[in-house]
Amino acid sequence: MAIKLTVNGQLRQLDIEADTPLLWVLRDELGLKGTKFGCGKGLCGACTVHLDGSPARSCSTPVSLAEGREVTTIEGLAPEGELHPLQLAWVEHNVPQCGYCQSGQIMSAAHLLSYNAAPSNDDIVAAMSGNLCRCRTYARIHAAIKSVSKHGEADA
Amino acid sequence: MxxxxxxxxxxxxxxxxxxxxxxxxxxxxxxxxxxxxxxxxxxxxxxxxxxxxxxxxxxxxxxxxxxxxxxxxxxxxxxxxxxxxxxxxxxxxxxxxxxxxxxxxxxxxxxxxxxxxxxxxxxxxxxxxxxxxxxxxxxxxxxxxxxxxxxxxxxxxxxxxxxxxxxxxxxxxxxxxxxxxxxxxxxxxxxWRYIGKTNTRHDAEIKSTGQAEYGIDVDLPDMVYAVMTRPPRLGLRVEGFNADTVRAMPGVIDVVETERGVAIVADKYWRARKAQDALEIVWDETDALDLDVDHVFETYARAADDDPGETEREDGDVEQARSQAGQVLEAEYRVPFLAHATMEPMNATARVNENGIEVWAPTQAPDLGRIAAARVTDFSPDEVTIHTTWIGGGFGRRLTQDYIEEVAAIAFQVRRPVKLLWSREDDMRHDVYRPAMLHRLSATLSDEQITGWDHQIVGPQVLNWYARNAAAAQFPWAPKFLYDSLARVGVMAEGIATPKDTSAIEGAVEYPYAAPNVRVRHTHVDAGIPISYWRSVGHSHNGFVVETFMDEVAHSLGRDPYKFRRDLLKQKPGDLAVLDRAAKLGDWSRPVPEGRARGIAIHRSFGTLVAQVVEAGIEGGAIRVYRVACVVDCGQVVNPDVVRMQMESGILFGLTAALYGEIEFEQGAVKQGNFDDYRLLSMYDLPEMTIDIIDSEASPTGVGEPGVPPVMPALGNALFALTGKRQRNMPFKVEV
Structure with missing residues (x-):
């Protein structure tokens, strides 16, 4: 079917089977490889993108559900040539090891901060516990989010 | 060198x-x-x-x-x-x-x-x-x-x-x-301006912006996508399949049989996956390995009874110590098969042309990938080029080249640039696992001292499996028709590489404590389940077993587990320094908060010594780890933050195994398939971790694995202190 969606601010038109997960459309049709495949069942969060500003597991979101909506991926999180404050914090805190899950982690964290500029420790854990990391960079992810939040690191 | x-x-x-x-x-x-x-x-x-x-x-x-x-x-x-x-x-x-x-x-x-x-x-x-x-x-x-x-x-x-x-x-x-x-x-x-002082990671930015190119991200012009259906149970072979039906599915380009299963090649990944639902394979069950995980341990136990095994270390005479002992403490331990579960599932991309084959893959062993690709095509190893990419987690999984073998076989048949991607279930069910192992230990005690330590390790050796992959790579002059027989013979028989497979015994033969009589034996028994290296390999079970049984000995002598270890490490100032600092960092001598307890363990692997104190409790019927204090001596530190990072990562990797890790077989099929039944630790489970690095001028030793082994016994020992029930099997379970 013909599908129209906005990806990172750009209107895209595709002819694709409606049940194709958004993940494969982003990666293979639009060349946006920053969003990763981890489990195919929404269990690990590696494929997290924003759909109209809310986090979505793109591996289990049929592209038809994205029709007419706005998709933001890791590539579109910050204006071109700039880093999102979270990305700066990720570098500052040496978060990534293998790095594979980090796009999804950052997208989940960005959503958290979009509605809660000063998350508590529990808020961070609640928002991030669905994003798995086999290198277990959780302590640094937590610290990096905290550093960007309004509370800063002071009361971490 | x-x-x-x-x-x-x-x-x-x-x-x-x-x-x-x-x-x-x-x-x-x-x-x-x-x-x-x-x-x-x-x-x-x-x-x-x-x-x-x-x-x-x-x-x-x-x-x-x-x-x-x-x-x-x-x-x-x-x-x-x-x-x-x-x-x-x-x-x-x-x-x-x-x-x-x-x-x-x-x-x-x-x-x-x-x-x-x-x-x-x-x-x-x-x-x-x-x-x-x-x-x-x-x-x-x-x-x-x-x-x-x-x-x-x-x-x-x-x-x-x-x-x-x-x-x-x-x-x-x-x-x-x-x-x-x-x-x-x-x-x-x-x-020095940078060594020991640099804390930034070279790859932090490209990995925070989605720009690092992993194997899964490789894109070639005119590339098509492949998925593979492999035997659902161990030992099955393809007898036939409905190729025509599948070929008629939308987007399907070809359906090809390979040694490892049936591959569907389609213009899009999702179409290949959908076509897979229509694929019906008739399996030849002649060599089916219908075993359950209980059978594996029964096989191990029988072998242990029948065969005392090869003696890997013998100091003094443990039998004599036994005959003179005031008390003999005995215990049996079991650890399960474990999957690697790298976040990036196995994948590889290949392109065949008249001159050879090029493969792009996230691999830990490109040399072996070359041999794997040569083996399943008409090309010689010279005609295979392997391009390595960023790797989304290795932990030993990507030392085995099965996924390269698969993509090469597919590309060779379809003659199109092709990317093969495993699903999470493929990855979990067709892994090469950390072997399940059985351990029998006895300690002889006299006059409040340990007089003898006798350890029988029961289980397979990784190299026997790995050699199937690696043997041919050892002999580049060998014609390809010899690959299979080289693999069967393995490198050991050839004597060229003179390998000593320490995978089963490492971390046990080095038993570090002073004892007049020490014996470590290995009873070799292999149940036929594919196995490989897994982060810290033999140390992952031997570290757990040795340090837990030491705790049993300490408790049965009524000694403080830290001070007991300390007394037996007096001749080793390096070990003592690490142990003492961990005890201090972990508040060993301070009162424990209500409802919690502490456990301690120390273990050397890959030249690096790590001691940890774990503070744990039970919340709502589940084990909860609150704090881990970790001290590491890895020689000269090149990048302190990378050392801390690897310790944090190793601790949580080990805790995941202790709390959740278990791959089970039912009639030769792997029961677990995804992260809902093979759980990984999440941020919710995150304990507070403090890492302390010993200042040293010795040559640097590795840090990728040594953080893993001690955390499992340290947690188990804490749980014993809390509940009085000894954790001798992994994953740990507490009575609700």
């Missing part, structure tokens, strides 16, 4: 103007998997290259891979220190295997065993220093001054006047004509 620099560091001019130093990093993974490089004789070939040009700056090309462990960061720091440039100004490349990079003197190119930094500590610094000295000499010649009065600093060589300078790039072409210094003087420790 000591190499003559004259022989092992070579300078050449880069076409277009520049300096290229070729050198050799020691063989990797030599200590833990039994393979050793074939020595220094014969023709020398480099496996690392340092290139300086005016246009492209400084590039380090290494025959190693990065899977999260920080190898790249550590290596650039070493070169940068001697070159005197900030480490982040170095560009890095991974060397492909094949053609120009092919190594005629056989040497396995693989990354594992926490050895990358240990083996490259000397040669990388020497390469950096040699390049700097040659640049200084070139500058001196230009200015007609004495070379020793010129100084390379911050990417430039400075004139004795302290004002004039030339950049390394400007001097590179001239420097290529200088002779390589021999010996190469290295900077004294007191003058």
């Amino acid at each position: 000591s190499l003559s620099r004259r022989e092992f560091l070579k300078a050449t001019a880069v076409s277009g103007g520049g300096l290229m130093l070729s050198f050799s990093l020691g063989g990797c993974a030599a200590s833990d998997n039994g393979y050793r490089e074939s020595g220094g004789e014969g023709r020398w070939t480099p496996n690392a290259w340092l290139e300086i040009t005016d246009q492209n700056g400084i590039t380090l090309t290494i025959a190693r891979v990065e899977m999260g462990q920080g190898t790249v960061t550590g290596m650039t720091t070493l070169v940068a220190e001697e070159l005197d440039v900030p480490p982040d100004t170095l560009k890095t490349r991974f060397a492909p295997v094949g053609d120009a990079y092919r190594n005629p003197l056989y040497k396995l190119q693989l990354t594992g065993g926490s050895t990358s930094l240990a083996t490259s500590w000397q040669p990388l610094r020497e390469a950096g220093a040699a390049a700097r000295i040659m640049l200084e000499r070139a500058a001196a010649r230009t200015w007609n001054v004495e070379a020793r009065r010129c100084t390379g600093r911050d990417g430039r060589v400075w004139h004795p006047d302290g004002e004039t300078s030339l950049s390394y790039g400007q001097l590179a072409a001239l420097a290529a004509h200088e002779t390589v210094p021999d010996p190469v003087p290295l900077r004294p420790r007191s003058e």
Whole structure:
């Protein structure tokens, strides 16, 4: 079917089977490889993108559900040539090891901060516990989010 | 290893103007998997290259891979220190295997065993220093001054006047004509600017912006996608399948049978997956391995009863100690099969042309990937090129090249550039697992002392399986029809590599405590389930068993587990320092908060010593880890934050195994399939971790694996202190 969606601010038109997960459309049709495949069942969060500003597991979101909506991926999180404050914090805190899950982690964290500029420790854990990391960079992810939040690191 | 620099560091001019130093990093993974490089004789070939040009700056090309462990960061720091440039100004490349990079003197190119930094500590610094000295000499010649009065600093060589300078790039072409210094003087420790001080990671930014290209991200023109259906149970073979039906599915290009299963090739990944639902395979069950996990342990127990095994260590006489003992303590331990579950599932991309095959893959062992691709195609190893990519987690999984074998077989048949991607379920159910093991221990106690330690390890050896993959790579001259028989014979029979497979016994034979009588035996028994290396390999179970049983001994003697260990390590000041500091860091002697308890463990692996104190409790019927204090002695620290990172990662990796890790077989089929039934620790489970690094000037040792082993016994020991119930099987369970 013909599908129209906005990806990172750009209107895209595709002819694709409606049940194709958004993940494969982003990666293979639009060349946006920053969003990763981890489990195919929404269990690990590696494929997290924003759909109209809310986090979505793109591996289990049929592209038809994205029709007419706005998709933001890791590539579109910050204006071109700039880093999102979270990305700066990720570098500052040496978060990534293998790095594979980090796009999804950052997208989940960005959503958290979009509605809660000063998350508590529990808020961070609640928002991030669905994003798995086999290198277990959780302590640094937590610290990096905290550093960007309004509370800063002071009361971490 | 000591190499003559004259022989092992070579300078050449880069076409277009520049300096290229070729050198050799020691063989990797030599200590833990039994393979050793074939020595220094014969023709020398480099496996690392340092290139300086005016246009492209400084590039380090290494025959190693990065899977999260920080190898790249550590290596650039070493070169940068001697070159005197900030480490982040170095560009890095991974060397492909094949053609120009092919190594005629056989040497396995693989990354594992926490050895990358240990083996490259000397040669990388020497390469950096040699390049700097040659640049200084070139500058001196230009200015007609004495070379020793010129100084390379911050990417430039400075004139004795302290004002004039030339950049390394400007001097590179001239420097290529200088002779390589021999010996190469290295900077004294007191003058280091980056080693031990650098804390940034080379790859943090590209991995925070989605720009790092992993295997799964490889994209070739006209590429198609493949998925593979493999036997649902061990030992099944394809008898037939409904090829015509599947070929008629939308987007399907071909359906091909390979040794490992039936592959569907389609224009889009999702179409290949959908077509897979329509694929019906008739399986030949002649050799089906219908075993359950209980059978595995029954097999082990029978073997242990029948065969005391090979004696791997014998000090004194444990039998005599037993006959004289006031008390004998006995226990049996079991650890399960474990999956690697890397976040990036297995995948590879291949392209066949008339001259050979190119493979892009996230692999820890490109040499073996080359052999794997050659074995299933008509190409010789020379005609296979392997391009390594960023790796989304390794943990030992990507030492096995089954996914490269699959993609090569598919690409060879369909003659299209093709990407093969495993689903999470494929990855979980067709892994090569950390072996399940059985341990029987007894300790003899007299006069409040341990007089004898007797440990029988029961289970398979990894190398027997790994050799099937690696044997042919050991014999590059062998014609391909010999590959299978080489694999069956394995490298051990040939005696060339003289490997000693320590995978089952490592971490147990080194029993570190003072005891007059020590015996460690290994009863070899293999249930037929594919196994491989898993982060910290044998240490992952032996560390758990030895340090838990030590705790049992301490408790049965009514001793404090920390002080008991301390008394038995008195002759080892290094061990004692690490243990004492961990006890202090973990508040061992302070009161424990209500409802919690502490456990302690210390374990050396890959040359690195780690002690940990775990504080744990039970919340809502589930084990909860609150704090982990960790002290590590890994020799000279190159990048302190990478060390801390690897300890954090190892701790949580070990806790995941202790709390959740279990792969079960039912009639030869793996029960678990995804993260809902093979759970990984999440941020919710995150304990507070404090890491302390011992200040040392000894040569650096690895940090990728040693954080894993001690945390499991430390947690189990804490749970015993809390509940009085000993955790002898993993994963741990508490009564609700």
